[in-house]
Amino acid sequence: xxxxxxxxxxxxxxxxxxxxxxxxxxxxxxxxxxxxxxxxxxxxxxxxxxxxxxxxxxxxxxxxxxxxxxxxxxxxxxxxxxxxxxxxxxxxxxxxxxxxxxxxxxxxxxxxxxxxxxxxxxxxxxxxxxxxxxxxxxxxxxxxxxxxxxxxxxxxxxxxxxxxxxxxxxxxxxxxxxxxxxxxxxxxxxxxxxxxxxxxxxxxxxxxxxxxxxxxxxxxxxxxxxxxxxxxxxx
Amino acid sequence: xxxxxxxxxxxxxxxxxxxxxxxxxxxxxxxxxxxxxxxxxxxxxxxxxxxxxxxxxxxxxxxxxxxxxxxxxxxxxxxxxxxxxxxxxxxxxxxxxxxxxxxxxxxxxxxxxxxxxxxxxxxxxxxxxxxxxxxxxxxxxxxxxxxxxxxxxxxxxxxxxxxxxxxxxxxxxxxxxxxxxxxxxxxxxxxxxxxxxxxxxxxxxxxxxxxxxxxxxxxxxxxxxxxxxxxxxxx
DNA sequence: GCTCGTGTAATTGTATACAATTATACGAGC
DNA sequence: GCTCGTATAATTGTATACAATTACACGAGC
Numbered sequence: 205x206x207x208x209x210x211x212x213x214x215x216x217x218x219x220x221x222x223x224x225x226x227x228x229x230x231x232x233x234x235x236x237x238x239x240x241x242x243x244x245x246x247x248x249x250x251x252x253x254x255x256x257x258x259x260x261x262x263x264x265x266x267x268x269x270x271x272x273x274x275x276x277x278x279x280x281x282x283x284x285x286x287x288x289x290x291x292x293x294x295x296x297x298x299x300x301x302x303x304x305x306x307x308x309x310x311x312x313x314x315x316x317x318x319x320x321x322x323x324x325x326x327x328x329x330x331x332x333x334x335x336x337x338x339x340x341x342x343x344x345x346x347x348x349x350x351x352x353x354x355x356x357x358x359x360x361x362x363x364x365x366x367x368x369x370x371x372x373x374x375x376x377x378x379x380x381x382x383x384x385x386x387x388x389x390x391x392x393x394x395x396x397x398x399x400x401x402x403x404x405x406x407x408x409x410x411x412x413x414x415x416x417x418x419x420x421x422x423x424x425x426x427x428x429x430x431x432x433x434x435x436x437x438x439x
Numbered sequence: 440x441x442x443x444x445x446x447x448x449x450x451x452x453x454x455x456x457x458x459x460x461x462x463x464x465x466x467x468x469x470x471x472x473x474x475x476x477x478x479x480x481x482x483x484x485x486x487x488x489x490x491x492x493x494x495x496x497x498x499x500x501x502x503x504x505x506x507x508x509x510x511x512x513x514x515x516x517x518x519x520x521x522x523x524x525x526x527x528x529x530x531x532x533x534x535x536x537x538x539x540x541x542x543x544x545x546x547x548x549x550x551x552x553x554x555x556x557x558x559x560x561x562x563x564x565x566x567x568x569x570x571x572x573x574x575x576x577x578x579x580x581x582x583x584x585x586x587x588x589x590x591x592x593x594x595x596x597x598x599x600x601x602x603x604x605x606x607x608x609x610x611x612x613x614x615x616x617x618x619x620x621x622x623x624x625x626x627x628x629x630x631x632x633x634x635x636x637x638x639x640x641x642x643x644x645x646x647x648x649x650x651x652x653x654x655x656x657x658x659x660x661x662x663x664x665x666x667x668x669x670x671x672x673x674x
Numbered sequence: 675g676c677t678c679g680t681g682t683a684a685t686t687g688t689a690t691a692c693a694a695t696t697a698t699a700c701g702a703g704c
Numbered sequence: 705g706c707t708c709g710t711a712t713a714a715t716t717g718t719a720t721a722c723a724a725t726t727a728c729a730c731g732a733g734c
Contacts, residue, residue: 216511219687221499245716255689257492260716264456264496268503276451277695277716292591299534356527454717480686490719495686512686512725 221258239284298414304354305410309403311355331385339384456493474519533649540645544638546590566620574619
């Protein structure tokens, strides 16, 4: 197999380094570690039962993933996300989601198309029932389908990267908002545009969808949630 | 200071790992190592006079940078770029350059504006004189100014990342083409749109500029240069 | 001649030891 | 009480040792 991506994914789940990397990423994204918290090689290593070597290598990767920041001879710190970072990422994503939808229109397989339709109708059902948990799950999956359908490993990885990165923020704001049903309506429109092979419309809708998601997020407390961190970032 | 980017840059130039990383990146981008060539930890370490430890850490970072691919328990290989990768990257860049130009219109400082104007006029001079080397230099610098002017560390780093990544390809095709002067004319238009605070136009022009750059590249032998690699990628 | 094991060499993965740097505690001097 | 310098501890950076895995050579068997 030969996939040469710009950004490689870490697929080595079986080495100690891979396990440390995946677990640390999980822990950071889930909020186990506070923003700006210091991660010490020995402490992490002991906790996971490995030596410093694989921990250090995992640190180097997490640094490039943007989840921690390493200051030479000082230590590794969980990165904070500023309000502006989130905004920038959503604007960038809005562009790339649009491009992704365009490409998906041109390259989606029948199988992917079917799953996308199923996703939308299933989400419609859960929206009526008020199942927010399932709705959030299907929301994530919809975008993954879209990413895979665009037929570009590079774009797919870019978008998954961004998506994962803002999960920390989304986790706090999306679940309790009533955006779920409206979000799914937009998914439905995107899906239909792709099904109709209308690339321009699909791009435009996917683009706007991301902007709407961001603006909803801002309305529902992004500012309050990150005001504190803004002040932290001054240290 | 507090810059929390999505993708962190490797700034630690003074540690052995940092030196190995920078030198290896340089060597890969400059073409010292062939595509798909295997990099052995011990050989690299001996060549640079360091042990395997900093080499391994540099490898992990280069992997995430997308310059090498590490197969567990096998080795590290210089990544190949397929024709499609290059196309995808240019399309993604065209989107983000547009966004970047928009943001630059809103946030550019007087100092940056001045440097951009100077860049364009200086390039005009070198274009007339046929100084292709300086023209290429100024071309790169123009885009760096644009990236810095957009006032988004995240977007700036994304674009610099992509830019660097395709340098390997550009090196082969841009210098000998007569795109230089035409490219600079487009720079001038972008610069003027930014100066006139016309964000829509700046975005549109920067977007098209990147597409033109790609299409010119294709015309001037990208296909031939990478046909060979396409077949390689099947192994 | 070809395929398939087997043993050895080469290479990567991990742990540990040591060096260099940074953080901290504590007391002298004011 | 406060500042500063110094000694000590803690932590990161690097080198080396050892373990595990993989690549390769070579010969047995067909």
